[in-house]
Amino acid sequence: MAMATKKVKTSSRDSISTLPDEVLGQILSLLPTKLAASTTVLSKRWRNLFPLVHNLDFDPFMVIYPNRTKPATGRSSYLDFIEDTLILLRDSPIKKFSLNWNSLKCVNHIIYHVLKRGVLELHLSSSVCQQCLLPEFFSKTLVKLTLSNGCYYQTKLPPGGVLFPSLKTLSLSLAFFPANAPVDLYECLLSGPLLEEFNICDDHPHRAGWVKQVSGSSIRRMSIFYRSHNIKDHSCFVIKTPNLVYLDYSRYVAEDYVVQFDSLVEASLDLRLWKYYDFVPPKALYYGYNPSTDGPWGDATKLIAALRNVVTLHLSADSLEVFYSCSKSMPDFNNLVKLSFESHKERGWQVLPLLLKKSPNLETLVIKGLVHKITDECGNVCVHKKIKAKKRCCLLSCRVKVLKIYGYGGRWREMKQMSHFIENLKCLEVVKVKVQVDQQDKLLPLTSKLMKLLPETSSKCKIQFL
Known part of the structure; x- marks a missing residue:
């Protein structure tokens, strides 16, 4: 009985604290940032471990009243928490940084500070109408960037004109860029010399904001999901990506296309005809188009022709209908294996x-x-029963x-x-x-x-x- 009691006491020891600092740093990086930061109060050793955390994710829900201003500092509770957490990190490098904010409080100084620390991944999400990114919004180390739920613009470019020379992955989700901004931030982001992957997701049916054009000689993988119900946003779509290998494309059929796919191997398409959906835009937006008499609106002929060399092709049920509408000009898919x-x-x-x-x-x-x-x-x-004549089966x-x-x-x-x-x-x-x-x-x-x-x-x- 005494031996059993001794075993219980031995197994109840703080065995996790015996792990090497590097392992504990990896564990803390996997935890939610607020929970990881709270470990600093456990002991002096745990306080010294927090600088080993390399992934940070900040969201207003971390704080009970995120927009309440503290009289002592003049800062909101949320910004206060972010800045205090960054102080705990000291000068340690940050690999991944995610920031979500929903107030008019300026967060550019935080973004600037993180970029200065050599961050590799940056994910920004804002519900603020317009977010001005500082001229110092520049990084030689940034590899992955995500901009979501906000209107982003840049006042001027750094020397050389390239914001992120090492950027390989760019993702935009309901991100908008003002047409009258001093700098075309959208075009600037796409002009990165090493950009390999571009993803855009805009599923808001009643808000237009995308420029409907993608160009980049270095882009190899691209995913596009666009769901605007305004037919004006589908007049013409331009894709000039000569080295693109993989395409995942989902949107309503456009009126016209300008497409360059010289290296495309695999494509996944979800093309939709307007006539199948209940949300018919106002007649004024149809340029005189009558869906009951004029047939399907839009023409995917050029887009389909640009797919002729693909090896693998995935089509949605709607895409089959779109392909059928272009039957008279269907290209030969001599390389298609799957x-x-x-x-x-x-x-x-x-x-x-x-x-x-x-x-x-x-x-x-x-x-x-x-x-x-x-x-x-x-x-x-x-x-099916409607086929009566026995012709040679295709x-x-x-x-x-x-x-x-x-x-x-x-x-x-x-x-x-x-x-x-x-x-x-x-x-x-x-x-x-x-x-x-x-x-x-x-x-x-x-x-x-x-x-x-x-x-x-x-x-x-x-x-x-x-």
Whole structure:
């Protein structure tokens, strides 16, 4: 009994304090900044450990009354907390710094101080209408920058004209840049000589703010999500990124495009036609366009043509409709090896016969859901009662070796479609199926039915369940 008591006392010792300072510094960097700063009151050793923290994340919710001004200092409680925390860090380097503020109190001196400390990642978010970044908003070390929820502008540029010569990743989320600002901050940020990745997310439907243009010879990866409901914001979109390798693009179809993709390998598109959505902009914004008589507004012909050399292509259900609207000028996708697309019960597969014909080297076909809108234009790529004439199936000439189906529910129509694929894709080697979540309890019966679809005379094709 005495030995058991002794073991309990031994195990209750402060074992974490025995860890090396570097390890404790890493642990503190993973904690919320307010919690990490509170450890300084534990002991003198813990106070000396705080300068090893290299990740800081400040948010007004850290303070009960963030905008209340303290009489002693004249500063808000929130700014007071930030500055006191930076003092605790002494002169130690900062790798990642995140700052969110929602008052008119100037925070430029804090940003300037952090940049001076050689920060590598900087994430700024403001609900203030306009935030002026000081002329000293400059860093040779900054690699990653995020600007969110605010209007940012610069009064002048540093010598040489480049704000962040080492910047590799730039992300903008609901960030706006005044057109009448002394410096075009947006263009300046994109002109970084080492910029490789650019991300922009603007999902506010009633507020326009993006300049609708991206140019940069060093950009290799780009993600664009734009959801303005004002059709004027979709008049013409310019992308000049000759070395772009990966594109993730989601927005409504523009009236025109100016595009340069010389090196694009993979593209993921979510293009939307205006006619499918309820928020029809005022008629005055349509330049006389009548959706009931004039057909789909916008023309993605130039954008689709610029994708002709991609190796991997991912399309949303809406994008299939957009591609179909450009059928007359569909390019040949001779390099396309993998095609992935989503299905929707209110969107058709009309473009699939042509798209498969234009992709002679396609090896992998990924379909997320088999249920789609049945139309006469679907051709013989799918099975339905409206097709009476037995023409040569367009699937017979496909070289697809791998077929992946996600969200399989085992319905009669889905079974017929699976049978149609297996029967007509003559080069098919493996079918990979992912059953939808609400059908997981019926996995065994679904498996048995699908296995029966395999031709008894051929063992070349196999079915696998994901």
